[in-house]
Amino acid sequence: MNVNKFINSKNISSRYLIHQILDGVFINRRTKPQTLNYLEKNQVFFEEKDIAQAERITSFIFGHLESIDRKILKFLKKKTNTSVLNIFRIVVSEIALNEAPNYALVNSAVDLAKISIKTKYFLGLINSVSRKLVAKYQVKELEFNSNLESTLKSYLTKNYSKEIANNIERIYTLNNTVDISIKNLEEIEFWKKKLEAKILPTGSLRIKKDVKLTNLNGFNEGKWWVQDISSSIPIKLLGDLKEKEVLDLFSAPGGKAMQLISLGANVTCLDKSSIRIKMLKENLSRMKMKSEIIKTDFYNFKTKKKFDVVVIDAPCSSTGTIRKNKEIQYLFPEKRLNNLIQIQKDSLNFAKKFVKDNGVILYCNCSLFFSEGEKQIIEFVEKNKDWCFEKISNKNKFLDKDWLDKFGFLRLRPDHLSDLGGMDGFFAAILKKKCSSL
Ligand SMILES: C[S@@+](CC[C@H](N)C(=O)[O-])C[C@H]1O[C@@H](n2cnc3c(N)ncnc32)[C@H](O)[C@@H]1O
Known part of the structure; x- marks a missing residue:
């Protein structure tokens, strides 16, 4: 598949980038800049607006991961692979940030899944869970807690104090x-x-x-x-x-x-x-x-x-x-x-x-x-x-x-x-x- 052509024709460039960043961190252990370099080397290019949107959404996902995953897990009967989970994380964050109408969120989740071997055999699951997510979570009903990753939070609690760890957890997503x-x-x-x-x-x-x-x-x-x-x-x-x-x-x-x-x-x-x-x-x-x-x-x-x-x-x-x-x-x-x-x-x-x-x-x-x-x-x-x-x-x-x-x-x-x-x-x-x- 010609990825550039596909993501442009489906208007999912920024979502593809977000998915790559999430797979980069959770599967390949790459930082965001490393993922961007990797994509550039593979001749996949993005406009500034896509990079800005990817920055906004991934920042929301990394800052509220536990909260987001809890919402997704309600609709998953069994554990799924990380790349599929990452697609659901995008859907939930886009509902939360009111990025697009519901139908567009579901369609783009399915289109995104078609690109990679890790996700393309799960189109049915991705379609049905994404539909349930958009139906269940209207923006105004959604509450997200700012979360720190648990090992880091334990470190801060143990070495600084519980109060400081909680304060850092509360403040660190409010960075605008x-x-x-x-x-x-x-x-x-x-x-x-x-x-x-x-x-x-x-x-x-x-x-x-x-x-x-x-x-x-x-x-x-x-x-x-x-x-x-x-x-x-x-x-x-x-x-x-x-x-x-x-x-x-x-x-x-x-x-x-x-x-x-x-x-x-x-x-x-x-x-x-x-x-x-x-x-x-x-x-x-x-x-x-x-x-x-x-x-x-x-x-x-x-x-x-x-x-x-x-x-x-x-x-x-x-x-x-x-x-x-x-x-x-x-x-x-x-x-x-x-x-x-x-x-x-x-x-x-x-x-x-x-x-x-x-x-x-x-x-x-x-x-x-x-x-x-x-x-x-x-x-x-x-x-x-x-x-x-x-x-x-x-x-x-x-x-x-x-x-x-x-x-x-x-x-x-x-x-x-x-x-x-x-x-x-x-x-x-x-x-x-x-x-x-x-
Ligand atoms: C934290 S950054 C420095 C930021 C910089 N002082 C500033 O205020 O903009 C660390 C820098 O160390 C450089 N670096 C890492 N290992 C190095 C080494 N062995 N010798 C020289 N530079 C190194 C990296 O390339 C990076 O630019």
Whole structure:
């Protein structure tokens, strides 16, 4: 079957993409971007509007999975295969989001099923269950709870608290905003008005998500860049960066590098990924910013130069970003930890060789797991007696005391700033060589 031709003729391009994303996560253990890459390699292409619709619907499905599945299971006499179940998940979410008339939902579910060997022998079942679903669940009768995947929820309950786990579960599906950082903070009031934004306590702006960001005022002119508030806070802990030499070890696509440069630092950016280096270069060029860019695996990086600051925004489980990447919870983040923890450890040991005597390492990442944050730092200072961590204090006026943990690390969670829609989870610590001055 020519998939492109079929999905276009049946007007089911976005549903096909949604189904592929769901099969990607629940069967092939692929992230959304990996599924898009996979489809592109197989010459299946989508319009922007299909990708936006797929984003909206899959985000709803991953955020309410338990609730959705409970509704489907009422109509299934026995267990069915995951790909068929994924079609029903699309039908229920489309009823909930009022995406199309009932008959269209049933027809498209059946058409979708014709494409794959995993579903095409179940056309009868898909037709009858889809009919029952649309007949039973009128939009106004439907209630959906925001659900966290059970292993992640248990982790949060055990390691944070039941209340925090519940708060995160409640807030993380209500994410309809995007945060931006302004290049010249003196212009913040101007951009607040121009973009109809809210100013957040740390000086980021929050705008509504339903606009195409690249069309907004100031984007092409390099006046601001997209960066979640929580991801922008670690650099703000470093204080005055004018003329400071900074090594940004995991730099692409450049959110933190742009912040560092806008604060007057001379930045050396390192990253091993060609695709992401390209994004970094595009970002810096749009922002009219300059830095040295080195494409290399940090394990192979050599220099005699010493830096005032080394920034380690290491690869991590990304569990802090579940507001945006809800599928992460279903990709067994805990099972991927061993490899990530090793890279983080190695990068800390590597970074210490490049720091000036009175310099610091800023270690941060967007994980909610303590093993990628607190534990790494505590182990590092235990093994490196000439290093210690600086207690981050809320004398930094923009910091809420609830954002700091008992050690003095920054520990941001998705339920922080919940009145304004939350933020990504993020961890940050500052390591110093000269401990006597503390
Ligand atoms: C969390 S992202 C960095 C985000 C970036 N600091 C920002 O603020 O936009 C992690 C980056 O580490 C890079 N990376 C992963 N392993 C690496 C390695 N061994 N050496 C260099 N870069 C690596 C990835 O390509 C990715 O771009």
